[in-house]
Amino acid sequence: MLFFFGTRASKIKERKLKRTTCPYCQTQDSFVVSTFSKYFHFFWIPIIPLFKTNIAECTHCKKSYDKVHFTQEMQRSLDNENRLNPAKRPLWQGCGCLVLVAFFAVMMTISLYGVYMRSKNPEKYKIEVDPRLEFLNADIDKLSSFVQAKDTVTLALKQCVDDDIVGGISTEDIAYFTKQSGDKLLILLEVRDIKKINTKYRKELIAVIEDCMRYTNPKDSITQYFIGIEGKWNTVLIKTPFDEDLGGRFADKQLLLPFYGEKPIVKDDKEMDSVLVE
Ligand SMILES: [Zn+2]
Known part of the structure; x- marks a missing residue:
């Protein structure tokens, strides 16, 4: 079944987590953290950006960790990365909002123009009623x-x-x-x-x-x-x-x-x- 609206996620950044050790295979500095940004879409047009999620993967043992399973060490490293090299949300994720705003602005303009034209030239726009x-x-x-x-x-x-x-x-x-x-x-x-x-x-x-x-x-x-x-x-x-x-x-x-x-x-x-x- 297709859903015409809902949430989608897209990867916005990939960074290495420095000074970490994989709790599973004990490999050092093997983590790559991917940052995803979730957004609300309507007919696949992104409308509103929601929240960001981070998933870390060990490049050695391929085990992945979501945010709640990060070790303290991983969390500290990620905080550090966020400070130095933040994952910024792309502008297009809110573009649906802009499209909607533009759409309503155009509709308003058209209807105001209609009101203006009718007031200027009432004869032409009279409704035919008996x-x-x-x-x-x-x-x-x-x-x-x-x-x-x-x-x-x-x-x-x-x-x-x-x-x-x-x-x-x-x-x-x-x-x-x-x-x-x-x-x-x-x-x-x-x-x-x-x-x-x-x-x-x-x-x-x-x-x-x-x-x-x-x-x-x-x-x-x-x-x-x-x-x-x-x-x-x-x-x-x-x-x-x-x-x-x-x-x-x-x-x-x-x-x-x-x-x-x-x-x-x-x-x-x-x-x-x-x-x-x-
Ligand atoms: Zn590992």
Whole structure:
């Protein structure tokens, strides 16, 4: 198994240990000590240097000793060597750190440059969003199964729908929202147990609403109806003067957006509010 990060060691120095005797073969001045430097790597790029280790080997009997098994004599000799001829850690072992620092510096510079460019030339960097969708989502959030008495349009619709609807739907759970804008009326319904109606008959709900609107005729001034029916999880039916999506499973709620006006060309937030009908 390969490890993409961890520690590695590299030999950084080799020195002779003077005035020592191998405890095993009794040969004098036969030790060569190798100094290794450990470092932390990520994808084999050294990131952080860690600690140094020393291993002494007797050139005569080939026996090796790690630091904890050094004799006092060997330790003294090594201390002496460290003073006169220290084993310095190579610079490259920390280069990953430098690479990381440089990487973050570059990223910072790029993002700051982006912020600067956007502030200098806001037109070019504007994000393409249709704010009408925000209004629609806000209205969908206002769906409620409790209709206030003063909300006469919704109340009349609810009473009519309650009388007309069939198919085991519990009418008291249906949530309503209506909103008038000029000659347009937005009608949103939420039928959470819509799955009780066979998919191919779901569009009858739209027909019921249209009939009810004709019957209750709330205001003669209204000529355009934008009807959307929400299921438990998503929009399932849409009918507007321009479009319809009556498959009964997933309808594109964006078809309702013309209720909120033409798609604004100006994308500046402040100017947009004045374009939209509220
Ligand atoms: Zn030896």
